Amino acid sequence: MEKSLAWASCGEEEKACVGWIKRYFNDCVCSPSGELSFGLGMVSLVCWGIAEIPQIITNFHSKSGHGVSLAFLLTWVIGDIFNLVGCLLEPVTLPTQLYTALLYTATTVVLVLQTLYYDYWVRWWKKKRGLQAPLEVEEGSCKPLNPKNEDLRQPLPTLTASRRASSRVDVYYTSARSLASSGTPPCRSSYLGVVPARSGPSSSGYMESSGSDEEGSPRHQSRSSGVSNLKKIVSRSVGYGTFAAGAVGLPFQTKALMEVQTGLAGGRTVQEGGIGSLEENTYGLLLGWIMAAIYMGGRLPQIYLNIKRGSVEGLNPLMFLFALIANATYVGSILSRSVEWERIKANAPWLLDAIVCVLLDLFIIIQFVYYKLLHKRIANNEDDDFQGFTETKKNHF
Numbered sequence: 001m002e003k004s005l006a007w008a009s010c011g012e013e014e015k016a017c018v019g020w021i022k023r024y025f026n027d028c029v030c031s032p033s034g035e036l037s038f039g040l041g042m043v044s045l046v047c048w049g050i051a052e053i054p055q056i057i058t059n060f061h062s063k064s065g066h067g068v069s070l071a072f073l074l075t076w077v078i079g080d081i082f083n084l085v086g087c088l089l090e091p092v093t094l095p096t097q098l099y100t101a102l103l104y105t106a107t108t109v110v111l112v113l114q115t116l117y118y119d120y121w122v123r124w125w126k127k128k129r130g131l132q133a134p135l136e137v138e139e140g141s142c143k144p145l146n147p148k149n150e151d152l153r154q155p156l157p158t159l160t161a162s163r164r165a166s167s168r169v170d171v172y173y174t175s176a177r178s179l180a181s182s183g184t185p186p187c188r189s190s191y192l193g194v195v196p197a198r199s200g201p202s203s204s205g206y207m208e209s210s211g212s213d214e215e216g217s218p219r220h221q222s223r224s225s226g227v228s229n230l231k232k233i234v235s236r237s238v239g240y241g242t243f244a245a246g247a248v249g250l251p252f253q254t255k256a257l258m259e260v261q262t263g264l265a266g267g268r269t270v271q272e273g274g275i276g277s278l279e280e281n282t283y284g285l286l287l288g289w290i291m292a293a294i295y296m297g298g299r300l301p302q303i304y305l306n307i308k309r310g311s312v313e314g315l316n317p318l319m320f321l322f323a324l325i326a327n328a329t330y331v332g333s334i335l336s337r338s339v340e341w342e343r344i345k346a347n348a349p350w351l352l353d354a355i356v357c358v359l360l361d362l363f364i365i366i367q368f369v370y371y372k373l374l375h376k377r378i379a380n381n382e383d384d385d386f387q388g389f390t391e392t393k394k395n396h397f
């Protein structure tokens, strides 16, 4: 590329700046630190572009979105709306920021729709047609894990029995979210002492299912009518919907408030109204802080769901790894541009959000390692128990 094409002067700065970045990204990259900042920004953009794809693939393979907390995804959608409105309100938004925001909003919407499709629509459709939900516990597998109280005349566990026991553990690991939303803990208890989680906001559906839990056996539960299942799903969706709708309206309310205060609603421009960029920044910052609080709080339902299930099954670690890299490079791109206090102050909500999200994603990745190791240990113990049984059996005869 010709030097004249590759380099261009940027605004008042009579320095040589990278031409194609100025042209396509409207950004002035005129120094090594600017290049570093732009490079990190691009890494962040690419990571956000691909971060949710592994989870979409995982859900597609398992035909379920049970590993991801819907509340977590909804906070992403709501935070993204704040972010997009903020980008549109802020006149100095860089095109890269807007592209990144559009990119991750789009992938998150796909992920949410996919989760709703598998976990709500397909389940509701199957129940409506009288089919058993794919992840429900088989009746035959409803035996205590610990055979202490079983009849002593029963034969020693066979390979099939042991397999059946471990498949029960698998059922737990693969269907915690489905079990949680079915309202019926397997065999009226929880495996490994962990109570199945409900990730959604409590609603009448939740109370209703807990109530029927007391009443009947799993068999009774499985006979519950399609109407009550539909009611449960609808009431839970209404719970999520109200939460989402209320939150989605917030940035627009804030925008309206901003317009009224700055005279924009009356047709006056910010300048005409005598309101300088300070007020604009105040409202931009306010939106930024609300967005940061939503994003930072969003990881908590996911962490809580993992703890409640005692598992990270159905969750793709790559999503959190890419998010971690995306947030870390985002912080890097801001700080490498400048460490002036004024700039840091203006970017404070975005910086704090990205730093806190890096730490929370790190925590979720540690949860992956912990639960995967724990799962392995349990599987090994089961194998040892089985071997112990066969040894005893051999010595006995």
Ligand SMILES: NC(=[NH2+])NCCC[C@H](N)C(=O)O
Residues within 6 Å of the ligand: 048, 076, 077, 079, 080, 104, 105, 108, 295, 296, 298, 323, 327, 353, 354, 357
């Ligand atoms: N839909 C998205 N991925 N939005 C981006 C969220 C960015 C935010 N810092 C977080 O990690 O939560």
